[in-house]
Amino acid sequence: MTSLNVLVAVCLCYVVLLFGVAFAADRWASTSRSTWLRSPLVYTLSLSIYCTAWTFYGAVGYAARSGLEFVTIYLGPTLVMIGWWWGLRKLVRVGRSQRVTSVADLISSRYGKSNTLAVCVTILAVIGVTPYISLQLQSITLSFNIFAEADPGESYVEQSSAFWVAAGLAVFAILFGTRNLDTNERHHGVVIAIAIEAVVKLIALLAVGIFVVWGIAGGAVDTLARIDASAIGQWQVNHGRWATITFLAAAAFLCLPRMFQVMVVENDDERHLRTAAWAFPLYLFLMSLFVVPIAVVGLEILPEGSNPDLFVLTIPLGQGQEMLAMLSFLGGFSSATSMVIVAAMALSTMVSNHIVMPIWLSAKGGGASVSGDVRSVVMYARRVSIAVVLGLGYFYYRMSGGGAALASIGLIAFAGIAQILPAMVGGLFWRGATRTGALVGLTVGFVLWLFTLLLPGMGPEVLAPSVLEQGLFGLSWLRPQALFGIEGLDPMVHSVMWSMSLNAAAFCIVSLLSFPSPLERLQGAQFVNVFEHSAGPRGWTGSVAQSEDLMIMSQRIMGAREAQEFFQAEAAAQGSRAFLPEPTPVFLERLERELAGSVGAATAHAMIGQIVGGSSVSVEDLLAVADESAQLLEYSSRLEAKSAELGRTARKLRDANEKLTQISLQKDAFLSQISHELRTPMTSIRAFSEILRDTDGLERVDITRYAAIIHDEALRLTRLLDDLLDLSVLENGQVTLNLGQGMLADILDRAASTVLTGTPKPLRIRRNSGSEQVVLQTDLDRLTQVFINLISNAQKYCDAADPTLTVSVHDVGGRVVVDLLDNGSGVPADAQKMIFEKFARVGADKAGGAGLGLAICREIMQRLGGDITYLPGQGGGAFRVSLPLGLEIAAQ
Amino acid sequence: MTGGRERDPAQMQPPPVFLERQSYRRRRLMDAARLLPILGAALFAVPLLWPNAGEGGVRMSVAITYVFGVWAALILISAGFGIAARMVQPGDQAEAERKP
Incomplete structure (x- = not known):
């Protein structure tokens, strides 16, 4: 018979071994970058803390x-x-990206780093997990009991053993859970220890199972036959419970603080999930494979009335398998200890970060930068929290008397913890989820769970039987296990259905109705779209932040060396050689994340807020930012307008420049032209006058002919000089207008006859005399001059076989518009701009004009208050003369 | 402000409509992996259709075989996905993470 002393000694040895492994792993993790500590296998095994003593024995x-x-x-x-x-x-x-330290931190961080929410989740977790811890204590004590009963020589006190177990676990958790305040909140030592315990409990259960199936039942086939013949030989489940508990287990798997700790916080590499995705189900599969055979064989061979929860221990003991029983005991012990340690660590993190630290910070008031060592405060808070949590577990165990009431607490705890699920899932997938919604949902779920499951489950001392039967305040629809009159449901199904559905409904409805704060919306976007952008929101405006204060504070939280390294790295990243980085928003944000790894998002936010002067994102800040960007927008649009204007001006200048260049060229051309023009008549005048002077005996006829030539050439010169003079006078505005009244038709008649009289080249002019009956008050001679010019141009330049000029007259907006359109090829596009300029000539070789005609016409028309333009695209040369009907002569 | 902010040029390019054969396979593999838990839930719900103890009840051995059989199948398929994913995308994590 194994004596109790031997058992205790084995336990202690086992614990010492775990200590050693954990210690070595911690040392190893800090010195080398060994990979097996961070392997997917270790990650998978650490997840096995899901299988507690409740599942090891209780299954x-x-x-x-x-x-x-x-x-x-x-x-x-x-x-x-x-x-x-x-x-x-x-x-x-x-x-990982938000450096979340616990499930409460996750919820708080998602909903605008709200500490209220974190406190709520922490309280819920403590209430939900404490009974669970006492369940583990119970299982260890019960298993001790089994050995004590078998060893009557020893005096054994159940209560004190529970106490010592609790104390021992607290010491272990404190030693390894709070040894270092890592910014990543990872505990390699503890994780390795848990992995070893996971292997031990798996081997233990498998060993017992194999012993039962092949050692007692006589093989797999026989075992199945025994199962069918047993009391549980037929498929019989409560359908509601089957679905509900599957759901609850799934929810609790995600929300339990200890699961969150190993699954998310201690996770080293996301890719480990890929392995764990099949390896952890395999672990669970193996853990449950032999459960039914053990139960059936236990029911068969053990005496009536023995506790089926301890079959795993009592079967080997009953069969005299001391070593197997010992192994099985160690398996149960492992399950209980690993769960308690991690749960206590996770809870202590939550309690210290979300309850102790905020209270301490507000009590200090002056801010983290001037107070004592925050680091040690966090450490003490954690250690005390672990002790308190385990103490609570112990007292709950004492209170409940360790009876059967405790056995059902596992599922009840699951249902309580699962209340976090809507806020968690909503926070991860729905950007519209708000803090208020999460708060209301959690509260509704928590209260309903308390009222419908936890309190009724605690026995008549807590909740009077009258309430259970007649409802709260005697209201029958408020009966805890038949809410709103729905009876006949399993209490568990009833409670989960009501609490989860109303929790989710309240969460959704309140989220839809409420409006999130800016920080909430930023965090929401970060969480929901975590795969799109991992960059943080610009939470801080660091203008008033003091780098030195931040440094002092960080040293106290992260440790002097780590903080200095971090600050120096940041300063280097900013490209400065100084030791302290500038408090840019980016830096502040990174610092906050670093700190959040140690003390939680809400506390880190508050601490930086104290130093930076509370200049976290507020509506005002956002408005200011919006204002700023609005100003920037306005400024930029003004700039755009200016730049467009500049562009236009530049274009105009370019045009002008081009024109000037062209004009200059034309002037040069004209000068040579005019010299030529002046020179040709001069040459003939000189030649003929010399002939007249020097030649004797000229015929009379010849003299007359030569004199006529001289006269003609002199006239041509005069005309040229007249034109030049005319233009110069017009341009200088020195012209005197000779105003008179006349019909447009008469003016056109005069002009046409002047041009066409005695010309060899015929030009047909098509006119509409009806529309030409317009009385004009203007300088008739000048206007005639314009038309003469235009018509003679048409006559000179129209290159059609049968030149025709169409004159049409319209009244456009109180102005007379005369269009003169010929059927020639018109003015080439590149010349259109220039034809009204002085000296401009289209095709210099064509005709003998000096290029002044149209320039004079334009000057005249402008003097007369009208205008002359070229009409492009009319299928020929087309000029439009427009002039006012009345006396609107341009000011002189 | 329009276009004033600097952007990663890679970001500016619209994602291609057609994927390479390998990327396409990878995505379908992910789809299958996503469907697996739904399949699992459905299969685990099948026992709810069985009659409870009494006349024509299902023997426990059959129930155990069914539940554990489904369970083992799910584990195998899941492990298969893990291996297949590793073979289809050697070291190419970024692409897989960007968008399912």
Whole structure:
């Protein structure tokens, strides 16, 4: 018989071994970058803290009582793991990118770093997990009991053993959970220890199972036959419970603080999930494979009335397998200790970060920069929290008397913790989820769970039987297990259905109705779109932040060396050689994340807020930012307008320049032309006058002919000089207008006859005499001159075989418009701009004009208050003369 | 302000409509992996259709075989996905993460 002393000694040795491994792993993790500490296998095994003593021992009892229903506890997590691509991957990514330290921190961080929410989740977690911890204590004590009963020589006190177990676990958790205040909140030592315990409990359960199936039952086939013949030989489950517990287990798997700790916080590499996706379900599969055989064989061979929860221990003991019993005991011990340690660590993180630290900070008032060592405060808070949590567990165990009431607490705890699920899932996938919504949903779910499940489950001392039967305040629709008159449901199904549905409904409705704060919206976008952008929101405006204060504070939280390294790296990243970086928003944001790894998002936010002067994102800030950008927009649009204007001006200048260049060229051309023009008549005048002077005996006829030539050439010169003079006078505005009244038709008649009289080249002029009956008050001679010019141009330049000029007259907006359109090829496009300029001539070789005609016409028309333009695209040369009807002569 | 902010040129390019064969396979593999838990939930719900103990009840051994069989199948398929994913995308994590 194994004596109790031997058992205790084995336990202690086992614990010492774990200590050693954990210590070595911590040392190893800090010195080398060994990869096996961070391997997917270790990650998978660490997830096995899901299997607590409740599942190690309790699953068999559960199976003995309710058949296959126990398996739902494992099916939920299996589905979650297999479906990691849906949600788990995102959860882990968010947890890593936001440096989330606990499930409360996740919720708080998502909903605008709200500490209220964090406190709520923490309280919920403490209430939900404490009974669970006492359940582990109970299981260890019970297993001690079994050995004590078998060893009557020892005096054994159950209560004190529970106390010592609790104390020992607290010491272990404190030693390894709070040894270092890592910014990543990872505990390699603890994780390795848990992985070893996971292997131990798996081997233990498998060993017992193999012993039962092949050692007692006589093989797999015989075992199945025995199962069919047993009391649980037929498929019988409560359908509601089957579905509900599967769901609950899945939800709890995600929301339990200890699961969150190992799954998200301790996760080193997202890719480990890929392995865990099949390896963890395999672990669960193996853990539950022999549960039913053990239960059936236990029911068969053990005496009536023995506790099925302890079949795993009592079967080997009953068969005299001391070593197997010892192994089995160690398996149960491992399950209990690993769960308690991680749960206590996770809870202590939550309590210290979300309850102790905020209180301490507000009590200090002056700010983290001037107070004592925050680091040690956090450490003490954690250590005390672990002790308190375990103390609570112990007292709950004492209070409940360790009876059967405790056994059902596992599922009740699951249902309580699952209340976090709507806020968590909503926060990860729905940007519209708000803080208020999460708060209301959590509260509704928590209250309903308390009222419908936890309190009724605690026995008549807590909730009077009258309330259970007649409802709260005697209202029958407020009966805890038949809410709103729905009776006949399993209490668990009833409670989960009401609490989860109303929780989710309240969460959604209030989220839809409320409006999130700016920080909430920023965080929401970060969480929901974590795969799109991992950059943080610009939460801080660091203008008033003091780098030195920040440094002092960070040293106290992160440790002097780490903080200095971090600050120096940041300064280097900013490209400065100084030791302290500028408090840019980017830096502040990174610092906040670093700090959040140690003390949680809400606290880190508050601490930086104290130093930076509370200049976190407020509506005012956002408005200011919006204002600023609006100003920038306005400024930029003004700039754009200016630049467009500049562009226009530049274009005009370019045009002008081009024109000037052309004019200059033309002037040069004209000068040579005019010299030529002047020179030709001069040459003939000189030649003929010399002939007249020097030649004797000229015929009379010849003299007359030569004199006529001289006269003609002199006239041509005069005309040229007249034109030049005319233009110069017109341009200088020195012209005197000789105003008179006349019909447009008469003017056109005069002009046409002047041009066409005695010309060899015929030009047909088509006119509409009806429309030409317009009385004009203008300088008639000048106007005639314009028309003469235009008509003679047409006559000279129209290159059609049968030149025709169409004159049409319109009245456009009180002005007379005369269009003169010929059927020639018109003015080439590149010349159109220039034809009204002085000296401009289209095709210099064509005719003998000096290029002044149209320039004079334009000057005249402008003097007369009208205008002359070229009409492009009319199928020929087309000029439009417009002039006022009345006396609107341009001012002189 | 329009266009004033600097952007990653890679970001500016619209994602291609047609993927390479390998990327296409990878995405369909992810689709399958996503469907697996739904399949699992459906299969685990099948026992709810069985009659409870009594006349024509299902024997426990059958129930155990079914539940554990489905469970093992899910684990195998899931492991298969893990291996297949590793073979289809050697080291190419970024692409897989960007968009399913």
